[in-house]
Amino acid sequence: MGFDRPFHRNYRPVKKGHNSGYSDWAYIVDHLYSDHPEHYTRAFEILQKDIIGLFEYVEPSDINLVTYSFRIHELLIRTCIEVEANFKAILRENTFNPIFRNGPKKGQPRPEKNWNINDFRIVNKTHHLDDYSIIFPHWHGVKNERFPFRQWKKNEPLTWYQAFNKCKHDRLHNFEQASLGNLLDAFSGLCVLLSSQFRTESFSTGSDSLVVNTDNYYGGGFGIGGFLIVDFPSDWTEDEMYEFDWAKLKKEENRFSKIDFNKYS
Secondary structure (H helix, E strand, O other): OOEOOOEOOOOOOEOOOOOHHHHOOHHHHOOOOOOOHHHHHHHHHHHHHHHHHHOOOOOOEHHHOOOEOHHHHHHHHHHHHHHHHHHHHHHHOOEOOOEOOOOOOOOOEOOHHHOOHHHHOOHHHHHOHHHOEEEOOOOEOOOOEEOOOHHHHHOOOOHHHHHHHHHHHOHHHHHHHOEHHHHHHHHHHHHHHHHHHHOOOOOOOOOOOOOOOOOOOOOOOEOOOOOOEEEOOOOOOHHHOEOOOHHHHOOOOOOOEOOEHHHOO
C-alpha cells in the first residue's frame, strides 16, 4: 500500500490510477503543504542568476573545475547556507525532536541552531536525494552531470559540503576548496533539495497558463528556474509512493501527514 496523503515538503510519485496525473503535482501548491516555499525558490533563482553570470568569466568545462576565487568562495557559502535552510525546513515542518546524547545537556532537547549534517542526512531516507542527478546544459567536456548526494549511498561524507566548512572556517589555508567543481556540486545539491520538495514548481507570480511540450535542443526535463536539467529518482517502491485522488483529498481539513524523522535519527 502507498501513503493516502502527502507529507509536508516531500515530493514523491503517485501511483498510476484515476486522476493520478493531477494528483502528482497539485498538492504542492496547497498553502498547507509548506511554509512560504517561494522564500526558498526565490533564493535559488537569485543564486542561479549569479552562477550564470560567473560563467561569463569562468567557462563551465571539465578543465575549469579546479578553478577557485573569492567570487566562487562567496557563491559556495551562499549556496550551502541555502542547502542548510532547506534541510531545516523539511525537518521543522515534519516531526523531528533530537536530543543531546552526550555532555552536560545529555537528554535535553537539541534546538534547531544545533542541527548538523548528520541530522540532515536522514532526509535522504525519505526524499531519495542520492538518486537524483543534475545536468548543466552548457558545458565543454564530459563532466556536466553532477550527482551531489551519491556519496551518501556509500556512507561517505559529501565532498562539497566538507569543502564549504573548511573554507568557511579557515579560508586562508583552504581557499582552493572554493573551487568551481565544489560550487556546482553544492548548487546541484540545492536544486535536488528543492526538486525533492516542489518538483518543478517555482511559485512565481502571474496566472497559470497552458504549457505545450515541444522538442528541445537539450532534451528537456528542466527544473525550477529553467536552467538545470533534473533527473528524478526512478527507484521508488510501491509502498513508498503516494496513493490518493487530490481532487477529493484537498477538500479535507487534515490533508497532509508529517514524516516522523525521529525514527531515522
